[in-house]
Amino acid sequence: MSVAPGxxxxxAFFVTFCxxxxxxxxxxxxxxxxxxxxxxxxLLVGSLVFAAIITGLILNTTFLVRExxxxxxxxxxxxxxxxxxxxxxxxxxxxxxTLKARGPAVDExxxxxxxxxxLKDSDRLMHLxxxxxxxxxxxxxxFQQVRIDLKELASECITLTRSQRRLPEEALRMIDTSRExxxxxxxxxxxxxxxxxxxxxxxKYSRETVHVEVEIGKGEQDLAVVRVRDQGIGIxxxxxxxxxxxxxxxxxxxxxxxxxxxxxxxxVAQTAKRHGGRVSAKSEGVGRGATFTLELPSAPQxxxxx
Amino acid sequence: MSRLLIVEDEAHIASGLRFNLEADGHNVTLxxxxxxxxDEIEADPSQVDLVVLDVMLPGMDGFTVAARMRAxxxxxPILMLTARGRAEDVLRGFEAGADDYLPKPFDLSxxxxxxxxxxxxxxxxxxxxxxxxxxxxxxxxxxxxFGFADKIVDFDAQELQVGMxxxxxxxxxxxxxxxxVQHEGKAISRKNMLEDVWNLREDTDTxxxxxxxxxxxxxxxxxxxxxxxxxxxxxxxxxxxxxxR
Numbered sequence: 001m002s003v004a005p006g007x008x009x010x011x012a013f014f015v016t017f018c019x020x021x022x023x024x025x026x027x028x029x030x031x032x033x034x035x036x037x038x039x040x041x042x043l044l045v046g047s048l049v050f051a052a053i054i055t056g057l058i059l060n061t062t063f064l065v066r067e068x069x070x071x072x073x074x075x076x077x078x079x080x081x082x083x084x085x086x087x088x089x090x091x092x093x094x095x096x097x098t099l100k101a102r103g104p105a106v107d108e109x110x111x112x113x114x115x116x117x118x119l120k121d122s123d124r125l126m127h128l129x130x131x132x133x134x135x136x137x138x139x140x141x142x143f144q145q146v147r148i149d150l151k152e153l154a155s156e157c158i159t160l161t162r163s164q165r166r167l168p169e170e171a172l173r174m175i176d177t178s179r180e181x182x183x184x185x186x187x188x189x190x191x192x193x194x195x196x197x198x199x200x201x202x203x204k205y206s207r208e209t210v211h212v213e214v215e216i217g218k219g220e221q222d223l224a225v226v227r228v229r230d231q232g233i234g235i236x237x238x239x240x241x242x243x244x245x246x247x248x249x250x251x252x253x254x255x256x257x258x259x260x261x262x263x264x265x266x267x268v269a270q271t272a273k274r275h276g277g278r279v280s281a282k283s284e285g286v287g288r289g290a291t292f293t294l295e296l297p298s299a300p301q302x303x304x305x306x
Numbered sequence: 307m308s309r310l311l312i313v314e315d316e317a318h319i320a321s322g323l324r325f326n327l328e329a330d331g332h333n334v335t336l337x338x339x340x341x342x343x344x345d346e347i348e349a350d351p352s353q354v355d356l357v358v359l360d361v362m363l364p365g366m367d368g369f370t371v372a373a374r375m376r377a378x379x380x381x382x383p384i385l386m387l388t389a390r391g392r393a394e395d396v397l398r399g400f401e402a403g404a405d406d407y408l409p410k411p412f413d414l415s416x417x418x419x420x421x422x423x424x425x426x427x428x429x430x431x432x433x434x435x436x437x438x439x440x441x442x443x444x445x446x447x448x449x450x451x452f453g454f455a456d457k458i459v460d461f462d463a464q465e466l467q468v469g470m471x472x473x474x475x476x477x478x479x480x481x482x483x484x485x486x487v488q489h490e491g492k493a494i495s496r497k498n499m500l501e502d503v504w505n506l507r508e509d510t511d512t513x514x515x516x517x518x519x520x521x522x523x524x525x526x527x528x529x530x531x532x533x534x535x536x537x538x539x540x541x542x543x544x545x546x547x548x549x550x551r
Contacts, residue, residue, distance in 0.1 A: 083362055083389040087389065088318075089410075090319055090411035090412065093411045094319060094322040097413070097414035098322060098326055101414060102326075105329060120318070256364075257363070
């Protein structure tokens with residue numbers, strides 16, 4: 001999240017204030033030490049207390065700055081969620097009111113079109129509610145442990161994303177790098193959610209020209225790997241770790257006005273962690289696309305009965 | 307039949323609006339981003355009677371689109387739609403040049419009523435300026451004027467005439483001026499103006515009104531820095547004097 005100019009000023013003020021105070025205190029103390037060099041014990045006690053005060057001051061400023069940043073991210077999140085919540089409600093309400101007010105003037109075809117629109121919007125609303133709830137979860141989360149074929153799961157997600165985003169087949173493709181099925185043990189709903197989030201992001205941040213490749217294969221140490229590569233707006237080099245933080249959105253994504261809540265990647269990272277895996281992002285820089293890699297421990301081989 | 311331009315990137319809302327407005331006999335064009343909308347109007351500004359403008363658009367946002375339109379001198383009425391309905395957002399919309407503002411989710415009947423009200427005003431406005439392609443003439447009893455010093459305000463045409471020069475006003479500028487005129491000689495607080503002119507019941511950023519006052523002064527006052535008609539009342543707000551001594 002980019003910090004608004006006003007807040008940036010506040011942060012700069014507190015940091016400068018802290019630096020000035022520390023400099024003043026150091027100057028004062030050095031002068032004092034020079035004046036009272038002969039008394040060893042008070043000098044020692046004084047130096048220790050002084051060190052403690054300076055540490056406290058620096059810690060205090062650090063926490064203050066961090067709180068301001070967090071607050072700012074939280075504001076941005078509330079704004080984004082407000083928009084994401086109100087948009088589907090607006091659409092549902094608009095279509096309901098149309099049906100109610102115009103009744104017979106709406107022909108059969110249109111009526112069914114309206115029903116579909118409203119159903120899609122309620123799905124969208126449900127999806128957001130689930131994201132917010134799952135990002136807010138703490139502690140133990142009920143978790144299934146079943147054998148899942150990642151190829152199957154990914155192709156399901158690809159089909160779903162294609163139909164939701166109305167994409168042609170070549171815009172979102174799967175590349176298969178291994179013959180055998182890639183299996184992991186885990187919760188199918190959570191993993192599906194994670195892969196869908198990655199695909200959704202890849203499409204969303206691609207802008208007009210969607211060209212997304214999904215690669216499923218085996219990585220180092222026998223890890224199962226899902227790699228999602230897009231040709232989109234990319235990620236600034238120093239942001240590839242922060243994007244997985246809760247509510248975090250890069251200033252770059254914000255200037256590009258791509259809508260989002262800052263929850264998707266956080267959820268992907270949580271899911272990966274729960275499955276004993278990890279997710280990482282790579283980008284050649286802004287405007288040059290990004291690659292997200294989800295690595296999960298492979299399921300143990302099933303012994304053949306022969 | 308009016309020609310409406312809807313600028314909304316959420317496909318479902320856009321198509322729902324189009325259906326309703328076409329059912330009411332309007333001619334509707336949809337655009338899903340600000341740049342395309344500006345290009346559309348630029349092609350022929352007289353071909354658009356009203357713009358329904360969403361604020362959260364990809365690329366250029368709605369505030370910028372409105373401000374660009376006004377900067378180019380296009381006075382097409384703008385109805386802004388947005389998910390954020392806080393006082394500062396509303397005022398920012400009006401400041402950018404919007405004529406009316408509806409927070410999402412909106413009531414369909416209210417939306418349609420507001421659109422029709424804006425179109426009606428716009429048609430009087432065009433008729434008042436002698437254009438021929440809009441057939442609706444202003445009803446004579448509805449003509450609402452006020453004259454002071456060497457100025458005439460025509461509230462229906464949303465126009466201010468100073469000597470021989472005519473200044474077009476946006477709807478909110480006209481409403482604010484009407485409010486000031488109605489309360490001539492009395493000090494009015496910023497909070498009351500917000501409540502009565504903008505229908506906003508918040509006292510967060512009352513300074514936003516000052517931009518509107520500054521714009522009005524530019525039209526009315528000979529020396530905007532030394533106002534004689536729209537006076538600042540310290541600690542309260544503003545006062546309008548029609549005929550200063």
